Amino acid sequence: MRAEFTPKLLSLWRAGIPREQVRKDVISGIIVGILALPLAIAFAIASGVPPDKGLITAIVAGFTISVFGGSRVQIGGPTGAFIVIVYGIVQQHGVDGLIIATFMAGVLMVAMGLLRAGQLLKYFPHTLIVGFTSGIAVIILTTQIKDLLGLRMGELPSGAIAQWAAYGGHLQTVNPWAAAISALSIALIVFTPRITGLIPGTLLAIIVCTLLVWGFALPVETIGSRFGSIPNMLPAPHMPSLDLATLRELLQPAVAIALLGGIESLLSAVVSDGMIGGRHRSNMELVAQGGANMLSALFGGIPATGAIARTATNVKNGGRTPIAGIVHALTLLLIMLVAAPLAARIPLACLAGILVVVAYNMSEWRNFISALKGHRYDALVLVATFLITVVFDLVLAIEVGMVLAAFLFMKRMSDVVGLKDVLGEEAGEEPGELQLPRGVRLFEVNGPLFFGAAEMFQHALTQINDREKVVIIRLRHVPLIDATGMHRIGHIVHQLERQHKQVFLTDVGRSVKAEIRKQPWYRGPLLADDVEEALRRSGILPATPSG
Numbered sequence: 001m002r003a004e005f006t007p008k009l010l011s012l013w014r015a016g017i018p019r020e021q022v023r024k025d026v027i028s029g030i031i032v033g034i035l036a037l038p039l040a041i042a043f044a045i046a047s048g049v050p051p052d053k054g055l056i057t058a059i060v061a062g063f064t065i066s067v068f069g070g071s072r073v074q075i076g077g078p079t080g081a082f083i084v085i086v087y088g089i090v091q092q093h094g095v096d097g098l099i100i101a102t103f104m105a106g107v108l109m110v111a112m113g114l115l116r117a118g119q120l121l122k123y124f125p126h127t128l129i130v131g132f133t134s135g136i137a138v139i140i141l142t143t144q145i146k147d148l149l150g151l152r153m154g155e156l157p158s159g160a161i162a163q164w165a166a167y168g169g170h171l172q173t174v175n176p177w178a179a180a181i182s183a184l185s186i187a188l189i190v191f192t193p194r195i196t197g198l199i200p201g202t203l204l205a206i207i208v209c210t211l212l213v214w215g216f217a218l219p220v221e222t223i224g225s226r227f228g229s230i231p232n233m234l235p236a237p238h239m240p241s242l243d244l245a246t247l248r249e250l251l252q253p254a255v256a257i258a259l260l261g262g263i264e265s266l267l268s269a270v271v272s273d274g275m276i277g278g279r280h281r282s283n284m285e286l287v288a289q290g291g292a293n294m295l296s297a298l299f300g301g302i303p304a305t306g307a308i309a310r311t312a313t314n315v316k317n318g319g320r321t322p323i324a325g326i327v328h329a330l331t332l333l334l335i336m337l338v339a340a341p342l343a344a345r346i347p348l349a350c351l352a353g354i355l356v357v358v359a360y361n362m363s364e365w366r367n368f369i370s371a372l373k374g375h376r377y378d379a380l381v382l383v384a385t386f387l388i389t390v391v392f393d394l395v396l397a398i399e400v401g402m403v404l405a406a407f408l409f410m411k412r413m414s415d416v417v418g419l420k421d422v423l424g425e426e427a428g429e430e431p432g433e434l435q436l437p438r439g440v441r442l443f444e445v446n447g448p449l450f451f452g453a454a455e456m457f458q459h460a461l462t463q464i465n466d467r468e469k470v471v472i473i474r475l476r477h478v479p480l481i482d483a484t485g486m487h488r489i490g491h492i493v494h495q496l497e498r499q500h501k502q503v504f505l506t507d508v509g510r511s512v513k514a515e516i517r518k519q520p521w522y523r524g525p526l527l528a529d530d531v532e533e534a535l536r537r538s539g540i541l542p543a544t545p546s547g
Contacts (some may be wrong), residue, residue: 004116005284007068009322017321028319029327032075032310035200036062036328037335039310039358041223041343042351043078044302046143047086049095051223051343052230052336053302054078059234059333061292061304066325068288070281071269075310075325076292080358081264082257082303084139084394089253091158095300096240101250103239103297105257109290112262118282121262127374127382128401129263130367135389135397137363140355147352150178150220160390177218178349181209185353200313202354209350223351224344232340234333237298256395257293261305265289268306275315309361377408410450418446422474437540441468442531446477451484464496470538471496472531476507481515490521504534 003011036058044054058077065076089098112118142160145167146153152173156163185205192201213220223230269280289305296304314324335343371382385401422442436442441464464471473489481489489505496503506528508516516522528534535541 004281005287006281007284007288007322008070008072008281009067012072012321017323021320022323024318025321025323026327028314028317029324030331031200031317032314032319032324033328033331033335034203035313036075036077036307036310036332037343038202038206038346038351038354039307040078040332041346042354042358043080043083045223045227045348045351046080046083046140046355047078047302048090049086049098049302050227052340053300055230055332055336056234056299057296057301057304059329059336060299060301061296062332063326063329064292064295065288065304065306066322066329068284068291069322069325070284070288071272071306072278072280072321073272073276073311073314073319073324074265074269074280074285074306074322075314075328076265076289076304077307077310078302079264079305079307080140080355080362081133081136081260081305083143084136084389085253085256085260086302087143088158088393089250093246093250097246097250098302099240099297099300100242100246101254101257102301102303103294104247104250104254105261105303106290106293106295106297108254108258109262109293110287111290112258113283113286113288113290116283117262118266118286121259121266121282124263124402125378125381125405127371127378128385128398128405129267130364130371131382131385131401132389132394132397134363134365134368135386136394137359138390140359140362144352144355144359147221147348148179148182148356150175150349175220178220178347181213181218181220181347181349182353182356184212185209185350186356189354189357205350205354206346209353210346213347213350214345218347220347220349222344222348223346226348228344230336230340230343232337234336235300238300239298252395256398257303258290259398260394261289261293261303262286264308265306268308268311271308272311272315275312276320309358377412381405381408413448413450416447420444420446437535439468440470440472440535440538440540442472442474444474444477448480448482449475449478449485449489450480450482464501466499468501470502470504470535470540472504472506472528472534474506474531475509475512478512479509481512486515486519489516490519493521493526502538504528504537506530506534 040054040058041051042054044051044057062075062077065074069076086098089101093101139160142163143156145151145163146156151167151170152175153166153170157166188205188208189201192199192204212218213222265285266282269282269285272278273280292304296302314328368382372379381401381404384404385397388397388400420443422436422444493503503526505516505526507530508527513527516527525537528537532541536543
């Protein structure tokens with residue numbers, strides 16, 4: 001237990017970190033910090049909050065996650081996945097509501113980690129994750145069309161459909177300079193890695209586009225023209241006033257932030273484990289993520305989680321310990337203290353281009369198409385989650401997706417359960433098995449007998465006629481029976497015994513047998529080791545001679 005809740009940094013520090021590795025971590029942390037700068041700003045603006053909120057989150061939460069996290073290389077901060085939730089909270093409850101919801105989500109994530117829920121999050125269906133991730137990608141793209149084309153219009157309405165309708169009414173206001181800057185930004189991000197790996201494409205896009213807009217005084221909106229100057233210091237910790245009504249209203253989005261943050265952070269940790277051959281501590285990672293979100297909220301930041309792209313960049317640049325994540329946060333802090341006024345010159349069209357690339361990478365369109373070609377139930381969960389995310393709400397999409405996936409899983413499991421009515425000549429097909437005498441009915445159950453299949457089981461057994469005096473239910477291929485299944489068996493046993501029939505359960509596994517013996521309807525002669533023993537007990541076969 002002690003190792004499970006020990007931060008990776010502390011374990012590595014005790015074991016000793018080679019000086020050469022520290023050097024590599026520092027270099028990787030600086031590179032990732034520079035890369036994270038435009039992303040933190042872009043995610044904040046897309047979420048409907050001032051750009052400095054993204055920087056605050058990357059600094060405070062990124063530092064906390066690296067110091068206390070359960071992963072060697074995880075880079076934490078704001079991510080595109082939260083844009084939908086954060087934007088909705090800000091529109092309904094303002095920035096203060098967002099701070100409260102983020103803090104509540106942090107508390108929930110800490111509780112999840114302490115309750116060892118890290119292993120449970122892996123049971124979220126893959127199609128559910130792909131569905132809402134692809135839906136988020138579509139929403140991110142939708143929210144960026146205004147700045148991407150430089151449209152002159154007011155505040156965006158809520159909802160993707162309403163936003164596209166609003167864009168259609170303002171296409172005549174397209175700013176060709178803004179569209180050109182957006183296109184240049186996307187081109188630099190896409191093609192720079194194919195030419196050189198010395199400078200991140202995102203950073204090059206920021207530098208080139210900012211210099212063009214500033215040097216030629218292009219009529220393109222910038223961070224400064226919309227939001228004013230960016231503060232060059234961290235704010236003092238602050239928590240808005242709380243009341244029970246506000247907490248009740250914000251509980252649902254807080255749960256969504258906690259679940260989404262937990263899923264994304266552990267997914268990022270798993271991906272990075274595969275890249276470095278390591279193994280993260282999922283529950284410690286959840287505790288660290290929760291603490292990071294609580295601190296981020298106190299400093300006025302937005303939700304944070306593990307960022308897959310920045311974590312992968314860290315690994316590719318040689319980062320192998322949490323020192324890289326700490327340096328990444330300190331690099332952003334230094335940039336904020338020294339170069340915040342320069343960041344105000346960044347054109348919003350350039351940031352929109354960056355987010356378009358982020359949305360494309362998030363879309364997982366190959367996985368989406370692959371899942372569509374799979375089982376129809378998986379495709380149904382995928383499409384339902386995707387459409388509800390885009391048209392209605394991410395929180396509702398997760399709720400409906402999980403319920404739908406659970407019901408469809410139970411349907412598929414109940415379809416797997418088989419109840420075979422074994423006839424007399426069939427009973428002796430396997431070597432060593434007896435053929436059934438007259439007056440004996442043998443049923444064989446295959447698969448887990450749970451509430452989804454219990455009704456079918458009971459319906460089949462009610463078709464026994466009066467000539468059969470012995471009923472044998474063979475359970476050799478039943479790995480488990482839930483409470484409903486147990487209730488059904490008890491009801492059937494009682495019903496058949498009232499008809500003066502002898503009932504036996506045979507070939508029962510050890511764990512299932514132990515559960516049966518706990519039932520109030522259980523009686524000693526009910527269980528038999530095999531069919532032959534049941535027939536001997538019933539008197540149809542002669543008893544085995546003693547001695």
